[in-house]
Amino acid sequence: MEELHRLLQAKVTEVMEETLENMAFTSVDECSAEEIEELDQQLMGVNLLVTEPVLFEMHLNSSQELLYQLAENMYAMEREELDDQLIKDLLAEILNTVAGLLMTAILPPETKFALGLPELSDEIVGGSELVFNYIAEDCPITLEIKAADLDSLQALLQD
């Protein structure tokens, strides 16, 4: 599991950076689970299934505060003008983009992949050892990867 985490870490960081930079001119930094806990912010979660070439699930937890900050930048709107639906949609689109970039980074160019639609979730990150923690704008954002067959996922990365 440590080897798989190591293989994924650089790629996940790269796609998190690219996504938030492109969407909202925001930078992210890797951090520890302890740092995330210390920040103690209200989180929102979203899930997305990767259905091909191997089945696994990505779960993104982001601080609500970060999502509001990103939305204020992107939409050029005041906080009181932003509604919950817009914030949820932004969270889903971040995971959608991260998932696509990560699969593109992992797979050989000739291998097709398929993503499900993002679904909002109350689940809290932590059930897997493949957790990648980041801080953006002093707020936590965490990606978790869960797979029933981690060997297949590892094989993809080593190809």
Added chain:
Amino acid sequence: MKTIVIADDSATARMMIKRCLEIIGFSEAEFLEAVNGKEALGLVKQNQVNLLVSDLNMPVMDGETLLKWVKASPKLIDLPVLIITSAGNEAKCKQLMEMGAFAVANKPINPAILSNILAPLIAANEG
């Protein structure tokens, strides 16, 4: 006046695409938005549309099915279809181009990427 249809189930994605298009030369265009392929197909049938920008992964009707319908219609066959997706790689891009897509771009997009891809249409828009 150019008319552009943007099909994406994400309001965030539609906003980003619209903003990028405005920046690269389509600020005077009329933008029509759809949340799935079926809605987008209705819009391109009912309006004189100059560009269709579509996501792939959408509920009800996905972008690939939308592209098939557009390219199967004698009235719409010449409509340029730009696919912007998070689910694209070289293999998928090749397949979509063979189906008649004008171009395929991966999310996250930015004005520079779209400007490059749409250079011929921008020139026509300015002409």
